[in-house]
Amino acid sequence: MKPDRWLGLDLRHLVALKTIADEGSFGRAAERLGYTQSAISQQIATLERIVGLRLIERPGGPRPISLTEAGRILLRHAEAIEARILAAKADMSALEAGDAGRLRVGTFQSVGTRVLPTLLRRFSEDHPGVEIVLRESADEVELLEMVERGELDLTFWTLPVPAGPYDTVELLRDPYVLVVPAGSPLAELRRPPTLKEIALQPLVGFSRCNAMDEVESHLESTGRTPNFVFRSDNNGTVQGLVGAGVGVSVAPLLTVDEDDESVAVVDLQGRIPPRVIGLVWHRDRHRSPAAEAFAKTAIAVCRELAREPAAA
Amino acid sequence: MKPDRWLGLDLRHLVALKTIADEGSFGRAAERLGYTQSAISQQIATLERIVGLRLIERPGGPRPISLTEAGRILLRHAEAIEARILAAKADMSALEAGDAGRLRVGTFQSVGTRVLPTLLRRFSEDHPGVEIVLRESADEVELLEMVERGELDLTFWTLPVPAGPYDTVELLRDPYVLVVPAGSPLAELRRPPTLKEIALQPLVGFSRCNAMDEVESHLESTGRTPNFVFRSDNNGTVQGLVGAGVGVSVAPLLTVDEDDESVAVVDLQGRIPPRVIGLVWHRDRHRSPAAEAFAKTAIAVCRELAREPAAA
DNA sequence: GCTTTCGATCATGAAACCTGATCGTTGGCT
DNA sequence: AGCCAACGATCAGGTTTCATGATCGAAAGC
Numbered sequence: 001m002k003p004d005r006w007l008g009l010d011l012r013h014l015v016a017l018k019t020i021a022d023e024g025s026f027g028r029a030a031e032r033l034g035y036t037q038s039a040i041s042q043q044i045a046t047l048e049r050i051v052g053l054r055l056i057e058r059p060g061g062p063r064p065i066s067l068t069e070a071g072r073i074l075l076r077h078a079e080a081i082e083a084r085i086l087a088a089k090a091d092m093s094a095l096e097a098g099d100a101g102r103l104r105v106g107t108f109q110s111v112g113t114r115v116l117p118t119l120l121r122r123f124s125e126d127h128p129g130v131e132i133v134l135r136e137s138a139d140e141v142e143l144l145e146m147v148e149r150g151e152l153d154l155t156f157w158t159l160p161v162p163a164g165p166y167d168t169v170e171l172l173r174d175p176y177v178l179v180v181p182a183g184s185p186l187a188e189l190r191r192p193p194t195l196k197e198i199a200l201q202p203l204v205g206f207s208r209c210n211a212m213d214e215v216e217s218h219l220e221s222t223g224r225t226p227n228f229v230f231r232s233d234n235n236g237t238v239q240g241l242v243g244a245g246v247g248v249s250v251a252p253l254l255t256v257d258e259d260d261e262s263v264a265v266v267d268l269q270g271r272i273p274p275r276v277i278g279l280v281w282h283r284d285r286h287r288s289p290a291a292e293a294f295a296k297t298a299i300a301v302c303r304e305l306a307r308e309p310a311a312a
Numbered sequence: 313m314k315p316d317r318w319l320g321l322d323l324r325h326l327v328a329l330k331t332i333a334d335e336g337s338f339g340r341a342a343e344r345l346g347y348t349q350s351a352i353s354q355q356i357a358t359l360e361r362i363v364g365l366r367l368i369e370r371p372g373g374p375r376p377i378s379l380t381e382a383g384r385i386l387l388r389h390a391e392a393i394e395a396r397i398l399a400a401k402a403d404m405s406a407l408e409a410g411d412a413g414r415l416r417v418g419t420f421q422s423v424g425t426r427v428l429p430t431l432l433r434r435f436s437e438d439h440p441g442v443e444i445v446l447r448e449s450a451d452e453v454e455l456l457e458m459v460e461r462g463e464l465d466l467t468f469w470t471l472p473v474p475a476g477p478y479d480t481v482e483l484l485r486d487p488y489v490l491v492v493p494a495g496s497p498l499a500e501l502r503r504p505p506t507l508k509e510i511a512l513q514p515l516v517g518f519s520r521c522n523a524m525d526e527v528e529s530h531l532e533s534t535g536r537t538p539n540f541v542f543r544s545d546n547n548g549t550v551q552g553l554v555g556a557g558v559g560v561s562v563a564p565l566l567t568v569d570e571d572d573e574s575v576a577v578v579d580l581q582g583r584i585p586p587r588v589i590g591l592v593w594h595r596d597r598h599r600s601p602a603a604e605a606f607a608k609t610a611i612a613v614c615r616e617l618a619r620e621p622a623a624a
Numbered sequence: 625g626c627t628t629t630c631g632a633t634c635a636t637g638a639a640a641c642c643t644g645a646t647c648g649t650t651g652g653c654t
Numbered sequence: 655a656g657c658c659a660a661c662g663a664t665c666a667g668g669t670t671t672c673a674t675g676a677t678c679g680a681a682a683g684c
Contacts, residue, residue: 006401008671009323026631039673041631046671051404061681062629070407073598077400080596081393088389089318092363095382284392286385320640338662351642353662358640373650374660 005050011085013047014078016040017055021075024064083165087284090150094286103290104133106143106155109235110174110255111277112136115156119301123294130290138233140209147282153291159276165283169295171302173274176215178266179242179249179256186248187264195271199224202247204238207231215250218272239263277302317362323397325359326390328352329367333387336376395477399596402462406598415602416445418455418467421547422486422567423589424448427468431613435606442602450545452521459594465603470523471588477595481607484614485586488527490578491554491561491568498560499576507583511536514559516550519543523587527562530584551575589614 019029020040030040048055055071067075107116112134120132135152137143146152148164161168178193180186186193186201199219205228206212219226229247232238235255242249243262252275256265279295281287331341332352342352360367367383379387419428424446432444447464449455458464460476473480490505492498498505498513511531517540518524531538541559544550547567554561555574564587568577591607593599 006397007322007324007327009397010319011321012319015319025629027629036674037631038633038675041633042672045632051401053404053408058631059681060631060679062683063681065631069412070404073403073407074400076598077396077403077596081396084389084393084396085318085321088363088386091385091389092365092382095385096365100381284389286388337660339660348643349662350644350664353664354641357663370662371650372648372662374652375650377662 005052008046009050011082013043013050014081016043017047017071017075018078018082020044020056020065021067021071026065084284087150087165087282090282091286094150100288101129101290102131102133103154103288103294104135104152105294106135106137106146106152106157108136108138108140108143108156109233110252111156113235114254115171115277115298115302115305118305119298122301123297126297127290127293130293132294138207144280147280150282150285153285153288154279154281154294157278157280159278161278161280166280167283168278168280169299170276170278171298172306173276174252174254175270175274176250176268176272177253177256178268179239179251179263180266181242181245181248182262182264184248184264187266189266192267192269192271194222195219196222196224198248198250199226202227202229204228204230204232204241204247204249206238206251207233214275215272219250317364320358321362323394325355325362326393328355329359329383329387329390330394332356332368332377333379333383338377396596399462399477399594402594403598406462412600413441413602414443414445415466415600415606416447416464417606418447418449418458418464418469420448420450420452420455420468421545422564423468425547426566427483427589427610427614427617430617431610434613435609438609439602439605442605444606450519456592459592462594462597465597465600466591466593466606469590469592471590473590473592478592479595480590480592481611482588482590483610484618485588486564486566487582487586488562488580488584489565489568490580491551491563491575492578493554493557493560494574494576496560496576499578501578504579504581504583506534507531508534508536510560510562511538514539514541516540516542516544516553516559516561518550518563519545523564526587527584531562 016029016033019032020026023029023032026040026044027037030037033040035043044056051070051074053070054068055074057066057068057071059065116134124130124132135143135146140157143152143155143157144161144164144166147155147166156171157168159168159170178186178198186197195218199222203226205215216226230241232241235251235257238249238251239257239260240262241247243260250268250272253265254277256263258265279298281291281295328341328345331344332338335341335344338352338356339349342349345352347355356368363382363386365382366380367386369378369380369383371377428446435444436442447455447458452469455464455467455469456473456476456478459467459478468483469480471480471482490498490510498509507530511534515538517527528538542553544553547563547569550561550563551569551572552574553559555572562580562584565577566589568575570577591610593603593607
């Protein structure tokens with residue numbers, strides 16, 4: 001194997017290619033990167049000499065440039081390589097900061113209240129040396145972005161995960177249930193209520209989020225647009241409103257406080273596919289022993305939790 | 313995002329790190345790469361300045377060096393990046409050679425005789441501009457290696473595929489059947505023969521290969537080591553020997569010539585899980601429109617083939 | 625036809641790179 | 655102990671590479 005000329009390949013070259021593709025011109029790319037136009041021009045010339053193919057079509061004059069076929073293909077590789085370098089960089093600075101014994105984990109509310117207590121207790125018993133830093137966010141997407149940027153080592157997430165440099169593991173399936181005021185006729189049915197029956201009710205729900213959108217689109221598939229009369233980010237508020245008779249709520253079982261006597265919980269028997277909760281981490285980043293152990297413990301805890309479905 | 317110092321990162325640096333890890337010494341790495349020991353030493357110094365961490369532990373004197381934690385982690389990234397660069401390089405030389413209209417496909421015997429004829433006819437009707445270069449090999453592993461090296465664009469393969477930079481798609485499940493001499497008592501049974509019954513017979517089989525090993529380990533799981541009296545690479549030979557009464561053969565249905573009246577084919581009803589045939593390509597390499605189309609056609613053809621199980 | 629926009633090219637000074645020689649350290653050998 | 659061999663670090667040097675700033679050439683818009 002002799003990468004010969006390719007050995008001189010510089011990250012700088014790839015970044016230049018990418019920036020030019022972004023900006024659509026040598027000059028603007030140069031400006032963004034803090035170089036001269038001349039420098040960029042020469043960098044691309046070198047890159048083209050290395051790969052042996054013209055990468056950018058320069059029509060001459062003020063006409064816009066465009067990538068050749070080869071340029072487009074190489075660009076995709078360049079992006080992958082740059083991403084990998086960013087991952088390496090994140091690994092290095094984590095190491096530099098002495099993060100070996102620290103684990104930064106992203107969570108959201110329902111995981112926080114039901115899964116984390118047991119999980120954290122168990123984990124810190126088994127791994128007393130590891131400090132866990134939790135980061136709870138109402139905005140799920142933010143958690144993923146933090147994983148991508150290397151600001152979190154792991155995050156909980158409702159699967160599936162959008163395209164990106166992620167690896168995942170499934171932890172548990174959290175079925176959706178209907179929460180109704182205690183004594184509501186919907187709780188007395190011998191059968192689970194249909195989606196249409198639900199869509200006809202006044203609804204109380206969570207603010208827009210992945211999981212909620214999923215529920216809404218399922219309800220909409222009945223042909224009737226669901227009528228949300230109130231939304232909140234807080235489980236307690238939602239459940240309080242249901243208890244007060246404001247409406248009914250479709251919620252993942254884990255978010256429901258089943259000890260609340262003002263409401264009744266109705267099984268939907270899978271009429272809406274369950275919310276799948278998983279753990280997500282960066283595909284390209286180093287997985288510390290602590291992170292591996294955390295995932296393992298999480299899997300174990302969730303398996304137990306699934307076996308005793310809130311049978312208090 | 314400012315990769316700052318990392319912009320100066322050179323492929324050369326990463327290769328140096330990798331080679332040192334391989335060789336265990338600066339000097340030998342230098343020799344292998346055609347540099348001076350001094351050059352290598354300086355390259356690593358630069359690399360360490362870029363990442364800001366010591367990557368290699370030099371105990372001094374004639375003692376062997378070792379990678380630090382940071383070095384090991386960075387090495388993994390370096391390998392990934394180098395692999396990606398090789399993929400890019402392969403893409404570029406394919407482009408340079410004007411391979412846009414050429415598709416190099418790896419196959420093996422059973423696919424070659426049963427699937428390819430229909431597939432190729434259909435494909436070249438739909439895509440007359442694409443030239444297909446077939447590469448048949450008795451050694452399956454070789455096919456995979458050629459894909460990894462970029463010498464093949466696609467290859468057929470019996471899934472699952474070993475770890476490596478591959479993407480796959482399943483084409484069809486090819487059940488194992490028992491081939492016995494015509495009139496054999498095994499063909500008269502009302503039920504499929506058990507694995508134990510098979511293991512007691514004299515067996516004729518293919519030469520060692522993935523699929524065959526799978527069959528053997530299944531037969532061995534009965535506690536009786538199967539008694540192979542003859543092996544051949546050629547379907548016809550194997551079947552001829554069975555017809556001649558030398559033994560019986562466990563073979564994937566696709567490899568069997570069902571028109572041969574000297575043998576009878578006995579369904580095993582899944583006692584051995586079917587051989588899964590799929591298409592494999594390089595995860596990191598560019599997928600040409602021709603390759604995509606080939607995969608699509610292959611999937612379609614195999615779906616039809618599965619529907620009419622050799623009902624000639 | 626003039627101007628503007630853009631990339632290519634060229635000369636120049638600065639920085640990076642490789643080589644060859646030399647040095648410091650350490651383990652093994654006598 | 656003393657010498658030697660193996661190994662990486664370091665230094666001086668010539669060479670290559672790199673970025674700059676100025677200049678040139680092509681083409682579109684007015």
